[in-house]
Amino acid sequence: MSLRHPPLNDGWTLTADGPxxxxxxxxxLPATVPGCVHTDLLAAGLIDDPYLDDNETRLDWIGRTDWTYRTDFHWSQDGHTSTDLCFDGLDTVATVLLNGTEVGSTANQHRSYRFPVRHLLREGANTLQVRFTAPYTYAEALREKLGDRPGAYAEPYAFIRKMACNFGWDWGPTLVTSGIGRPVALDSWTGHRIAAVTVLGDLDDAGVPRLSVTLDVERDGPAPLSGSVAVVGRCVVFVGSEDEDRLSFTLPVPDAEPWWPHSHGTQPLYDVTVRLGEDTWNGRTGFRGVALEREAFRISVNGEPVFVRGVNWIPDDCFPTRLTRQRISDRLDQAVAAHVNLVRVWGGGLYESDDFYELCDEKGLLVWQDFPFACAAYPEEQPLYDEVAAEVRENLVRLSPHPSLVLWCGNNENLEGHADWGWQDTLQGRTWGYGYYHDLLPALCAEIDPTRPYWPGSPYSGSPELPPQDPSRGTVHLWDVWNRVDYRHYADTAHRFVAEFGFQGPPAYATLRRAVSGPLSPESPLVAHHQKAEGGDAKLLRGLGDHLPQPRPGDFDDWHWLTQLNQARAVAFGIRHFRSHTPYCMGSVVWQLNDCWPVVSWAAVDGDGRRKPLWYALRQVYADRLMAVRDGSLHLVNDAAGPWEGTLRLTRRGLDGTVLAEEERVVSTASRDVTRIPLPASLATPEDGTREVLVAELDGVRAVEFYEEDTRLALPEARYDVSVVAQGDDPAAGYRVTVTARTLLRDLALFPDRLDGAAEVDDMLVTLLPGESAVFHVTGAVLEDPDALGRAPVLRCVNDVVGP
Known part of the structure; x- marks a missing residue:
């Protein structure tokens, strides 16, 4: 039996081991555990907030300093024979001392540690110290010893098992942390204890749910074992021999219902109880089958192919201990509300917290989990190899119960880097990670978690002999768009699965205003500091192309509106193209859902949690039912459970609303299918594309397609009527804003955060024909001047910047 003592989270102090x-x-300095040095210094007012202005640039010394955490605690005899000191997570390179004696050392943020300390504990007062070596000191010394390796950034993140984006990224600051990142406690036991439980819930060949459990036991001597495994009214009782330390069981669970992604069904979850003597492990799981067709890269759940409507997830804060379960839930709710059904946990971050995966289970979000390797050649020499093996084993076991997790992926872009980025000349035969991605990781996945597919990396075409970016097989990352070419080039090729693509846009006004104390101008050095991509500001403007006009020099409002809108349009264009190729293409994973701080980036939700126009565009193009015009045809994309039927109405109209040509036809698109409808010449070809628009309507879904880019449209000056009405007697209920168009209004949008940072709107990017109305609901704040919701720069449309 075992006894987990209360966490040792109190009474910690922090000192620097040097000037x-x-x-x-x-x-x-009083220290918070779990926490890190940055957050302790920030709480004490000793450093400025690194997320504001350019404060980040003055904090490099923190990651180059050795630190010591210390606490005193009371201990008394508890009747057990063994006691372990357990750290759920240390960041990163540490030496642990109890009462002045070293008990162990660590060098991996991605795993936990357990040290036997019974012989060192004293009745009464005890002193615990954790001495952290500066991450830069450790990583740079190992780099010197093993030889440098190429990577995307001139930082030593490949030489330390730590969150790589701590060292800066093209969307993130350089804030290299040290600290006790997860709880620490004493764990006492006698005879034996449950060391680990691997829980796998899948379906057998007949489709019946089954539970597989592997129980690992730690013991201090030979003794017989007995216990049980229980789930959904089923129970297996077991007896183990005197020297067994691993037991495995599989039992059918016919009364359980299958777990589905939210786009395909419900998410039943079931409690699992494992008992070993007087010890108990409690968990929760769901039952589903997962398969991957490797060449097509088609993910199936319970035998049903799933078109992945995905987003990439980065750490939601540079300091993960600040993340609460509620904050993670809010962010994942934003994904679900945008009709996202898969979140890819990107390899430059972390294995996320238990909260993250539990919430994905509950919300029906599939999880693609990268192992933490990104954008660099990673050495395979010791001590890194054994650290990688240990972290992978632990996290395979830890995450095994979660039905949401459907794919293990070896790395992010390292296979492409080795093949296409000139690494081979630099490496000159040194290790770079091949042995991890093609040998170690697949072997451990096959041993511990054979229920989920493993994929060596992304992008990857299914074989080391093939180019990583083959569009006809496996996964691709599309970065020519954004970096070099116009977003119309998304339509040049049909891809099997697009695991990364995206376009930048600035954060919400209120987010940028909070982060920058000086003038808001794209030329401002402080605004520029919140743009980490190489040449990012120039690419923002170049990306406007002939789609939208260039903002006037120094006009922040137009710059902000146009670049946010262009981000939304670019990504939406790509998704419409990818989805129109279903089932040849079976996935679209946008870079990225979230941000870790206030920054100009590819995110749909900015660092303060505010939704950018891209989020509203995602909600439109990731909806179950979508219309996409491509190659002279209208594609009806139906990813719903039932058929999409009705009378399709197609009209070619003048910008004044006049119907110039019209056609109606009865259509039907089967569930999870696409119907291609060639456009008749009267609709496909306008008389004057600068003054006409194509409108398609079916069963409440509408698509408005212009024949020309906006810069060539003869858009009228925007004329409309606006009504702003409080919603009920309670001012906190918000406002109903009704806009009635007297002219065509292109991509109407409201930005209430310009009036109050807490205000948000329910819809955006709505195109109205003359005479039509749209109702927007603004909530979250009581506004001093509600009528400002009907005026620029809060209310915007493309007509403001294009037209007479």
Whole structure:
């Protein structure tokens, strides 16, 4: 039996092991555990918020300093024979001392540690110290020893098992952390204890749910074992021999219902109880089958192919201990509300918290989990190899119960880097990660978690002999768009599965205003500091192409509106193209859902949690039913459970609303299918494309397609009527904003955060024909001047910047 003592989270102090540019208290700085040095210094007012202005640039010294955490705690005899000191997570390179004696060392943020300490504990007062070596010191020394390796950034993140984006990325700051990142506690036990439980819920060949459990036991001597496994009214009782330390069981669970992604069904979850003597492990799982057709890269759940409507997930904060379950839930709710059904946990971050995966289980979000390798050649020498093996084993076991997790992926872009980025000349035969991605990781996945497919990396075409970016097989990352070419080039090729693509746009006005104390101007150095992509500001403007006009020099409002809108349009264009090729193409994973701080980036939700126009565009193009015009045809994309039937109405109209040509036809598109409808010449070819628009309507879904780019349209000056009405007697209920168009209005949008940072709107990017109305609901704040919701720069449309 075992006894987990209360966490040792209180009474910690923090000291620097060397000179630092701030004055620390003589007795040590009060420290929060779990936490990190940055957050402790910030809480004490000793550093400025690194997310604001350019404060980040003055904090490099933190990651180059050694630090010591210390606490005193009371202990008394508890009747057990063994006691372990358990760290759920340390960031990263640490030496642990109990009462002055070293008990162990660590060098991996991605795993936990357990040290036997019974012989060192004293009745009464005890002292615990954790001495952290600066991450830069460790990583740079290992780089010197093993030889440098190429990567996307001149930082040593490949030489330390730590969140790579801590060292800066093209959307993130350089904030290299140290600290006790997860709880620490004493764990006492006698005879034996449950060391680990691997829980796998899938379906057998007949489609019946089944539970597989592997129980790992730690013991302090020979003794017989007995216990049970229970789930959904089923129970297996077992007896183990005196020297067994691993037991495995499989039992059918016919009364369980299958778990589905939310786009395909419900998410039943079931409690699992494992008992070993007096010890108990409690968990929760769901039952589903997962398969991957490798050449097509088609993911199936319970035998049903799933078109992946995905987003990439990065760490939601540079300091993960600040993430609450509620904040993670809010972010994932934003994904679900945008009709996302898969989240890819990107390889430059972390294995996320238990909260993350539990919430994905509950919300029906599939999880693609990268192992933490990204954008660099990773050495395979010791001590890194054994650290990788240990972290992978632990996380395969930890995450095994979660039905949402459907794919393990070896890395992000390292296979492409080795093949296409000139790494081979630099490496000159040194290791770069091949042995991880093609040997170690697949072997461990096959041993511990054979229920989920493993994929060596992304992009990847299914074989080391093939080019990684073959559009006809496997996964691709499309970065020519954004970096070099116009977003119309998304339509040049039909791809099997697009695992990364995206376009930048600035954060919400209120987010940028909070982050920058000076003038808001794209030329401002402080605004520029919140743009981390190489040449990013120039690419923003170049990306406007002939789609939208260039903002006037120094006009922040137009720059902000046009670049946000162009981001939304670029990504939506790509998704419409990918989805129109279903089932040849079976996935679209946008880079990216979220941000870790206030920054100009590819995110749909910015660093303060505000939805950018891209989020509203995602909700439109990731809806179950979508219309896409491509190659002279209208594609009806139906990813719903039932058929899409009705009378399709197609009209070619003048911009004044006049119907110039019209056709109606009865159509039907089967579930999870696409129907291609060639456009008749009267609709496909306008008389004057600058003054006409194509409108398609079916069963409440509408698509408005212009024949020319906006810069060539003869858009009229925007004329409309606006009504702003409080919704009920309670001002907190928000406002109903009704806009009635007197002329065509292109991509109407409201930005209430310009009036109050807490205000948000329910819809955006709505095109109205003359005489039509749209109703927007603004909630979250009581506004001093509600009528401002009907005026620029809060209310915008393309007509503001294009037209007479």
């Amino acid at each position: 630092v540019p701030v004055e620390l208290p003589a007795g040590g």
